[in-house]
Amino acid sequence: MQPTATVLVYSDNATTREQVRLAAGRRPAADVPPVEFVECATLPAVLSALEAGGIDICVLDGETAPVGGMGVCRQIKDEIFHCPPVLLLIGRPQDAWLATWSRAEAAVTHPVDPVEFAGALAGLLRSRTAVGA
Template sequence: MTPETTRNLEVLVYSDDRQVRQDVMLALGKRPARDLAEVSYSECATGPALIGLVDKGHFDLLILDGEATPVGGMGAARQLKDEIFNCPPILVLIARPQDAWLATWSRADAVASHPINAVLLADAVTGLLRPKMTTSSTVATA
């Protein structure tokens, strides 16, 4: 990867709990995997802010807290998938393994659990971001 052909990956982290947002960003760091570009984070704490940012911005990945209130990450994921053309991949954080079926209903592309396990979260995020790197590299060098 050369600086000319690589751009930062844009990740939006949504949770009403600032500590959850910080835990996610700390677990992933600047680069979740060696073969990925650096990650730039945006944060939001409310449902309307989430919808507005996704509608206006270009994000490579959305990480949504399924335990957020009053707008939970699973409901927000479903709404985003329904309303945003070419919605970016969505990873939903779930508190209980039993909630995985709800994440499927929400059309989330991946799930990770609370409390945050840095290794598992990085693996899930890397799986969602790697295709973005291939696409951006192809576009940048064409």
């Protein structure tokens, strides 16, 4: 049995977290491991989950308040040794430059499109496996 990948999902919106789970499904692509989710609605919860370890990918909602996913991404990239890759949910395509500033490895726009999201998540899972992380 293939091990699962753990995906942290950060959003203050329960509907957004649900959309992420549904878009990814149990396995976002046939050639990547099944996924399980750790849901966080606050920055302290994100930091605690990352400190505990075992997170393979972070999905951060750039529209979360009061601390948006872009700021969280930049912070964890600065503070977490071997920070997991980040998939950022952005409000509009024009915000892609902010995703680059935050050092996210990938970005998709709200609302969550299942095909686009699953493809981006699978790409991060593949690249993580390729580097042996």
